Amino acid sequence: MGRCTVENKVCVLVSWALMLICSAVERDDFLINTHLAWEQARNHCQGCFKDLVTVSADNNVVIANKVSHTSWIGLQKKNNTWSRWANGDPLTFQNWSPGTEALVTLNTSCVAMLTLGVWVERNCQESLPFICYEERFFGRVTVTTLNASSVALSWLAGPGNISHYRLEVRGSQSLTVKGTSSDLNGLMPGTSHSVKVVPIKCDQELNPAEISFSIIPNKVENLDVSMVTENSLSLVWTKPSGKVDFYWVEVDGRRIKSLLEDVQVEGLTPGCSYTIRVQSGVQDAKNLSAESTITAFTKPAEVAELRVSDNTNSFMLLTWKVEVGEATHFRVEAKSNQHMLFNETVSQTEARVRGLPSAIQVNLSVTALAGNNTGETVTILSYTVPGPVSNLTLLTNESSLMANWSPLVAEQSSFNVELQLRGNQVEVLQKLLESSVQFSGLKRGVSYTVSVSMVIGGLTGPSVEASIYTTPLPPSDIRVVSVDHDQITFTGTPPPDSEEFSYSLRISSDFRGYSHSETVRNMKSHTFSDLKSGTRYQLELRSVVNGVFSVPVYCLHSTVPDKIEVSLSMLCSSAQILLCDRRSTRDDVFKQLYALFDKEFGENIFWELEEQQSEN
Numbered sequence: 001m002g003r004c005t006v007e008n009k010v011c012v013l014v015s016w017a018l019m020l021i022c023s024a025v026e027r028d029d030f031l032i033n034t035h036l037a038w039e040q041a042r043n044h045c046q047g048c049f050k051d052l053v054t055v056s057a058d059n060n061v062v063i064a065n066k067v068s069h070t071s072w073i074g075l076q077k078k079n080n081t082w083s084r085w086a087n088g089d090p091l092t093f094q095n096w097s098p099g100t101e102a103l104v105t106l107n108t109s110c111v112a113m114l115t116l117g118v119w120v121e122r123n124c125q126e127s128l129p130f131i132c133y134e135e136r137f138f139g140r141v142t143v144t145t146l147n148a149s150s151v152a153l154s155w156l157a158g159p160g161n162i163s164h165y166r167l168e169v170r171g172s173q174s175l176t177v178k179g180t181s182s183d184l185n186g187l188m189p190g191t192s193h194s195v196k197v198v199p200i201k202c203d204q205e206l207n208p209a210e211i212s213f214s215i216i217p218n219k220v221e222n223l224d225v226s227m228v229t230e231n232s233l234s235l236v237w238t239k240p241s242g243k244v245d246f247y248w249v250e251v252d253g254r255r256i257k258s259l260l261e262d263v264q265v266e267g268l269t270p271g272c273s274y275t276i277r278v279q280s281g282v283q284d285a286k287n288l289s290a291e292s293t294i295t296a297f298t299k300p301a302e303v304a305e306l307r308v309s310d311n312t313n314s315f316m317l318l319t320w321k322v323e324v325g326e327a328t329h330f331r332v333e334a335k336s337n338q339h340m341l342f343n344e345t346v347s348q349t350e351a352r353v354r355g356l357p358s359a360i361q362v363n364l365s366v367t368a369l370a371g372n373n374t375g376e377t378v379t380i381l382s383y384t385v386p387g388p389v390s391n392l393t394l395l396t397n398e399s400s401l402m403a404n405w406s407p408l409v410a411e412q413s414s415f416n417v418e419l420q421l422r423g424n425q426v427e428v429l430q431k432l433l434e435s436s437v438q439f440s441g442l443k444r445g446v447s448y449t450v451s452v453s454m455v456i457g458g459l460t461g462p463s464v465e466a467s468i469y470t471t472p473l474p475p476s477d478i479r480v481v482s483v484d485h486d487q488i489t490f491t492g493t494p495p496p497d498s499e500e501f502s503y504s505l506r507i508s509s510d511f512r513g514y515s516h517s518e519t520v521r522n523m524k525s526h527t528f529s530d531l532k533s534g535t536r537y538q539l540e541l542r543s544v545v546n547g548v549f550s551v552p553v554y555c556l557h558s559t560v561p562d563k564i565e566v567s568l569s570m571l572c573s574s575a576q577i578l579l580c581d582r583r584s585t586r587d588d589v590f591k592q593l594y595a596l597f598d599k600e601f602g603e604n605i606f607w608e609l610e611e612q613q614s615e616n
Helices: 006-014 016-023 038-048 060-066 568-575 586-596 599-615
Strands: 027-036 071-076 110-113 119-122 128-135 141-146 151-155 164-169 175-177 181-184 192-201 209-214 221-228 233-238 246-251 254-258 262-265 273-281 292-297 304-309 316-321 329-336 339-346 350-353 361-370 373-383 390-396 401-406 413-421 424-432 436-439 447-456 464-469 476-483 488-493 502-509 514-520 526-528 536-545 553-558
Touching: 027 038, 027 060, 038 071, 038 128, 141 209, 151 192, 151 209, 164 181, 175 181, 221 292, 233 246, 233 273, 233 292, 246 262, 254 262, 304 361, 304 373, 316 361, 316 373, 329 350, 339 350, 350 361, 390 447, 390 464, 401 447, 401 464, 424 436, 424 447, 476 553, 488 536, 488 553, 502 526, 514 526
Parallel strands: 071 128
Antiparallel strands: 027 128, 071 110, 110 119, 141 151, 151 181, 164 175, 164 192, 192 209, 221 233, 233 262, 246 254, 246 273, 273 292, 304 316, 316 350, 329 339, 329 361, 361 373, 390 401, 401 436, 413 424, 413 447, 447 464, 476 488, 488 526, 502 514, 502 536, 536 553
């Protein structure tokens, strides 16, 4: 058996630094069971791997554990020395079998390792198994694509002529792949996997590369909002197929972890729109499922400061504020006795409510809307301005006035009535419930104005006015101041407290079928002319103001008759009627006298006869 020479010992000492560097490189050893001579074995190792194995104190035991038969290692004697390994590394470690004799008959000899790990010299032409080495390959596997049922992997190519790669998926069969990438399909969502990629070179396995990953869980299904309040949203969904350990719910920048298929998100603002994102997750996995999203509004808060203004007989302006949160629209309604009068949806914080009947009580309501969510309704009561009353009628007598009108039919309505004289207020009645009123103690023969307006809910409609004169007093102290054969002059006193009166005068004689009327402006005196002598006339006088007549006053007087010489006995004889005969009536006597004498004297003669008889 050869021993280390002095030169070898020096070589060993010199090469310790190189050994440290070499030992830093990790290597893999491969036992080839094919029996070849040493040179052939080396050629094979250099063709598939680096070279025949180099043995050191660190790997001697590891290599020995792989040897099942005496096998070539990478050491050959050259020039009777053992100085370097086959790959050129210096010889720093020897592990010769004790008692082995040197092969002196050979110029060269090669070293083989026994199953115990010790070395022996053998003839280089002997066919033995051999051990190759390769610098250890540290591959890296990368997940390029990951979804809910598959994964795409890629890895670094192994050194040299790699024939293929074997993919070992935990829980699955191995796959043989020619290239440096592969897709794994049909994986259960949310499950974890470990994959080992083993490069195969010359039917030998190189150091494998490994990776662990989790398949992305399926996204949740049927995401919906189950309940809405002003400050919260309750969400529900269906658990997806596959494995799911928890859910992430993201709202308004906040993330909430839920272990169940529902969650309530609180602390939200009324009437606002929120986009909710829900993802499935599994424990100890970075990748979450695809997002399931839904957009929802919280319930809006009720409006504030609801006010009504600009009321007319068919219109009113409704205004309000949104003090808390937001609202997208507002529903505005106007009802009267449950009858819908106005119904519109607006986006501003005001509404012009039109087309309303006059003089009605209106219930106005505003409801804030946000998406499909409805806030609490706020209601206010108001009224439209009433219209004018109709058919205002005035009736008067000497000192009173009755006003009647036709009101608009409206609940909770009343009337304001004002009586004026010459533009001055005489009497005011407010909140009158009846549609008529009587004023008493009025002046006579003057014009009064009555103004009537309807009131409802504090709103007063336009006033309607009518004027009328009270009945004037008749003239007084009527007397005849002079009389003649064909005229009568009379005078009288105008009524007191009168305005500008005129007077209606009428003189008539039933006997003669005569009637004559005149209108005069004053009552100082007036003369009726062209009358018949000896005729009794009736004077009728009335005060007149604006077409309103007072009650009449009367005065009887006769014109002076012409003188007729006739005796009573003659008249009685001629008429064959005795006035003393009580069986004869005045009419009988009158008719006979009318027939015997001229008509124009008849009435006076009759009256004279009657007076004479009265004296007798």
